[in-house]
Amino acid sequence: MGKGGIGVGSASIVLVFAVLCLTVFSLITFVVAGNDKALVDAKVQLVTGYYEADAIAEQIIFDIMAADTIPSSIRGVSIFTGHDEELGADTVYFFYHISDIKALYVNLAIHDDSFSILSWRMWDTDEWEFDNSINVWTGDE
Numbered sequence: 001m002g003k004g005g006i007g008v009g010s011a012s013i014v015l016v017f018a019v020l021c022l023t024v025f026s027l028i029t030f031v032v033a034g035n036d037k038a039l040v041d042a043k044v045q046l047v048t049g050y051y052e053a054d055a056i057a058e059q060i061i062f063d064i065m066a067a068d069t070i071p072s073s074i075r076g077v078s079i080f081t082g083h084d085e086e087l088g089a090d091t092v093y094f095f096y097h098i099s100d101i102k103a104l105y106v107n108l109a110i111h112d113d114s115f116s117i118l119s120w121r122m123w124d125t126d127e128w129e130f131d132n133s134i135n136v137w138t139g140d141e
Contacts, residue, residue, distance in 0.1 A: 049098040
């Protein structure tokens with residue numbers, strides 16, 4: 001055997017290094033795919049919950065419009081009423097929970113035989129708290 005050629009030991013080291021690289025890259029890909037699946041599942045659950053809440057909100061509006069007087073609760077959902085002087089109409093709003101931290105908020109203006117939607121959106125129901133854990137210099141010494 002001549003000098004300067006690639007020995008069996010060098011090829012083995014390159015092969016082991018390539019296998020280790022492929023193993024690490026495959027593990028990273030597997031973890032990223034799992035995280036992406038969890039994110040997509042959460043999004044699917046939120047969208048499905050929204051459209052279920054949307055359908056029930058439409059049923060609640062139908063029940064409100066069919067009633068002689070606005071009830072305080074329909075289908076287990078509390079109905080809140082008021083009057084808007086600027087619109088010259090009675091207002092109704094309610095929340096229908098989509099998840100533990102999201103709800104569908106619906107606000108309507110009720111006219112004689114019709115209604116207009118003032119607001120129809122997802123609302124965060126989770127309590128928000130200030131983060132005072134970082135001491136920030138306010139300019140006073």
